[in-house]
Amino acid sequence: MAPSRIAIVTGASSGIGAATARKLAEAGYRVVLTARREDRIEALAKELNDAGHQATAYTLDVTDRAAVDEFATAFKTVAVLVNNAGGALGADPVATGDPADWRTMYETNVIGTLNVTQALLPKLVASGDGTVVVVSSTAGLGTYEGGAGYVAAKHGEHVLAETLRLEIVGQPVRVIEIAPGMVKTDEFALTRFGGDEEKAAKVYQGVAEPLTANDVADTIAWTVTRPHHVNVDLLVLRPRAQASNTKVHREL
Template sequence: MSTDQTPTRTAVVTGASSGIGAATARALAAQGFHVVCAARRTERIEELAAEIGGRAVTCDVTDDASVAALAAQVPTCHVLVNNAGGAVGTDRVDEADLEGWRWMYDLNVLGLVRVTRALLPALRESGDATIVNVGSTAGRWAYEGGGGYTAAKHAVKVLSETLRLELNGEPIRVCEVAPGMVRTDEFALVRFGGDQERADAVYAGVDQPLVAEDVADAISWVATRPSHVDIDELVIKPRAQAAAHKVHRT
């Protein structure tokens, strides 16, 4: 009788307590990964980890010590999904709430840098690793009232490109998955400070915006390509969305 000696591959997903992060954790678990679910909301990630047979690690990507504690629990990492992110406000540049802009940059950009830097030894240890950075079409288009968020997501795009250059020659792939309009429970609600009516208006009349599982499916696909295949970037939008300013509504 033969036994399967293939070692379990480990994936780390940040921002795993909801939305794209939670869906990605489920998708990678379905592909056979042992998933480390990292986020600030402990109860949520503990429930998710129990559901998928993974592990919950409470982590705030804006805190150096918290990220170091995460890395200490992951000696080997095959896939890192830098998903933690978010947006607040729709202020114009000439009325910018700099605290909000600072929060977005720290979470979306510096958080990605903290986690990647901390987990690079574990990624190298695997001998065959993939970094997936969750960007956005906001990293490709500008739009009024989106300066703080688009600046942060443009930075994610450039960071992904820079990492690919700097890690060239090492067995680590770097991909950015950049979703367009995705309807999740929290993204728009957080952006509009809990105003459910304004959050709902973002998707009003749009025939089938993306959902978290659509993006998770793309991330899982990227992470499971043959190791010599690097999907540099993958932009995924609903059919109804042609551009930031061009969304078909009924």
């Protein structure tokens, strides 16, 4: 694969995004790392470049449409777009959930994915062999108590991917959705619970082997590197200990 092939990863400052950038760089792509935290993506770009890969960092808030549109002008063609930026806030029931948290989750997970996909879709088509990856969640396929805000956002992201696939069929662009279940990263649960380490730890308590960011990144890289005529529409990825969003084996 020519190193000039560009793969853009949003939310690349940590977790699944950073791991995916590493995997795609190893696969021969020139990776463009985007996130709001400039120091994180600059450090990752340096790590990848020092290892002999090609990587560029670009500070970007995916909810800022003007900034996204400006970012898109830097490219004539793009081979891969990984829409990974997102996240969860809170675990309150519908009756007491914070509307501001709901709005933030919708803006980041859904509108952010929409912004970047719309801005880069012509570049993906122009590549002659483009791939859009949407990193959603099993929350986009089934609900659970205390998760309605995040579930609603991820359902929206799931429908965005599903509808886009219908609308651009016949164009040289695949739409792949990766829906991970329980993934233990450094920040996801901690952010969800406002920095409360005790609450964050309880999410994974007793689960012998939750998924890791590398597990998800490896799966993303596998789908992206399939022959161009192969489209993995939807891949659900869970640890063996998790049978559903509400059924998890815990060794207490």
